[in-house]
Amino acid sequence: MKKWIVPCMIFTLLACAAARAEKAPALWLNEPAPGFTLESADGKKISLNQFKGKNPVIIAFWHPQMDVSIQQLKELDKVLKDKAFKDVKALAVTFGKEVKDRDAARDAFKKAGLDFPLLLEKRTDASSTPVEYLVSYLPAFFIIDKKGNLAAPPVSLITEKINGKSFSAFLKDALAGKKVNACDFAPEPRTDEPYKKLFAMIGKPAPDFSATDTSGVKQSLAYYKGKRNVLLIFFYPGCGHCRRELPQLHNYNEKWAAKQGVQLLAVNIDGSDAAQTEAVKFFKLFEMKFPLINQGKNAINEKYGVNSVPTLFLIDKKGIVRNVFIGEFAMPGDVLRCLAGKMK
Numbered sequence: 001m002k003k004w005i006v007p008c009m010i011f012t013l014l015a016c017a018a019a020r021a022e023k024a025p026a027l028w029l030n031e032p033a034p035g036f037t038l039e040s041a042d043g044k045k046i047s048l049n050q051f052k053g054k055n056p057v058i059i060a061f062w063h064p065q066m067d068v069s070i071q072q073l074k075e076l077d078k079v080l081k082d083k084a085f086k087d088v089k090a091l092a093v094t095f096g097k098e099v100k101d102r103d104a105a106r107d108a109f110k111k112a113g114l115d116f117p118l119l120l121e122k123r124t125d126a127s128s129t130p131v132e133y134l135v136s137y138l139p140a141f142f143i144i145d146k147k148g149n150l151a152a153p154p155v156s157l158i159t160e161k162i163n164g165k166s167f168s169a170f171l172k173d174a175l176a177g178k179k180v181n182a183c184d185f186a187p188e189p190r191t192d193e194p195y196k197k198l199f200a201m202i203g204k205p206a207p208d209f210s211a212t213d214t215s216g217v218k219q220s221l222a223y224y225k226g227k228r229n230v231l232l233i234f235f236y237p238g239c240g241h242c243r244r245e246l247p248q249l250h251n252y253n254e255k256w257a258a259k260q261g262v263q264l265l266a267v268n269i270d271g272s273d274a275a276q277t278e279a280v281k282f283f284k285l286f287e288m289k290f291p292l293i294n295q296g297k298n299a300i301n302e303k304y305g306v307n308s309v310p311t312l313f314l315i316d317k318k319g320i321v322r323n324v325f326i327g328e329f330a331m332p333g334d335v336l337r338c339l340a341g342k343m344k
Helices: 007-021 067-080 099-112 167-176 195-199 240-257 273-286 300-304 332-340
Strands: 037-040 045-047 057-061 089-095 118-121 140-144 210-212 218-220 229-235 262-268 292-294 311-315 321-326
Touching: 057 067, 067 089, 067 099, 067 167, 089 099, 099 118, 140 167, 195 321, 210 292, 229 240, 229 300, 229 332, 240 262, 240 273, 240 332, 262 273, 273 292, 311 332, 321 332
Parallel strands: 057 089, 089 118, 229 262, 262 292
Antiparallel strands: 037 045, 037 118, 057 140, 210 218, 229 311, 311 321
């Protein structure tokens, strides 16, 4: 699925949110969605909580200067005209700190003939930002069920299917109170070069390695064999996608890893002292507690054929690669929780 990435903006927001909250943003399927209260274009205060127990809600994060945002909002409008969705409310959230932002949003909405509430997010208002919804691309549509729980991963295109399922089908499931199966949203293996070589490792023994983490502890894959499953994370501290995804993996580590017998190991693919210093700072910022490995001259990433980050390998207790994840993907904590739950 094609995505319109806005890494610089979201990276900045994530850094600010981290400094403010001193913890990683958390978002879990089938659990309460982050609440917010924002001002609409006509000056009304609208809170997500006001719909709880009454209406399912679709939250649409969009940008007035992106044609695809307007196109997909129009598609959403078409979907909501179905009588089956008469009780569903839609909230369109965009930037509103500057007058020019507010004017652009109003003009785009009017030109498109859209009539659901237009909410203007202000960066000085900490009650809600896209960061709390872990938005890494625009547009992004979230379905919140009547109970206020997140009922689907973010969808970028209303017109496209995810694993054969349409947006309308997700919405119907939410109305029926069905829970989301996160395993259905695990990224599919890629067949393009050079990535298909990494996916070809699935079902085969993972290469062993030996290196020291920042606590001075020697880490090796062989040590965990027969004891724990391993999530091996390749990243680089200057990678915006990594800086969004790792805090979510931290949430998984805090909430589920021990229960599921999964050990997280992060490998900084840049062996330089400067890069390792930045990696340590980043880990401290989010209080990430799983081992941080500086591969130095060990070139662990070369053993795994990794040349882009973030790249993750889920390895079972027998040392066999069970899943490979290349690049940032939606709801990684949920996907890992589901997949690891099936591993013995």
